[in-house]
Amino acid sequence: MNFKRIILKLSGESLANSNGFGINSENCHKVANMIKSLFDAKIQIGLVIGAGNFWRGRTGTQISRVKSDKMGILATAMNALAFSDILNNIGIKTLIQSSVEIQGIVPAFSADDTINALEDEKIVIFSCGIGSPFFSTDTIAALRAAEINAEVILKATTVDGVYSSDPKTDKNAVKYDKIAFDEVLNKNLNVMDMTAISLCKEAKIPILVFKFEEISKITSENQIGTYIF
Secondary structure (H helix, E strand, C coil): CCCCEEEEEECHHHHCCCCCCCCCHHHHHHHHHHHHHHHHCCCEEEEEECCCCCCCCCCCCCCCHHHHHHHHHHHHHHHHHHHHHHHHHCCCCEEEEECCCECCCECECCHHHHHHHHHCCCEEEEECCCCCCCCCHHHHHHHHHHHCCCCEEEEEECCCCEECCCCCCCCCCCEECEECHHHHHHHCCCCCCHHHHHHHHHHCCCEEEEEHHHHHHHHCCCCCCEEEC
């Protein structure tokens, strides 16, 4: 697969300790070195990291959806700051952009600054979602992909693609090699949130859903994951 500019969507849990919480330096370095395989192939990378290693919804709490989502927004900035340093440690320069400027910590998003940084061989990390509750980090991945003219969104997961049902609970689940946006929407497949899928469909930005451990195969001719178009 020959891509020049991509958005890579990672879960916060990919950076976490074995209990799924916090930031584990060893895991972060493992993830960073796997991403480096794309960087070394001269692919321009915009990175979106979820917040699940710090905060996941409001289950079991008395916190409102609005406040809970705002806590998640802040958690993505924490992940961006941490992972930026990890990438710097292995020789990759970074720029953090945020939908919500946090003065003295992370600057506000600018498409021009992002494109200039990508062309200057930096990885750009997008934090703070779209800056509003009720929208996931999937949505910001789709939005930023459209704004910076990314060719594809790479969504790294713990499974090797998109299935007709949850393969962890349904032994008869069927894996799709390719699937159209309309089919994903009509079947309500659990790929990304529906807002993100609709935005990608409108902007004609394909999505590749794959198992993160196979990231080095992105630059090969081998078919991996599920291609949504």
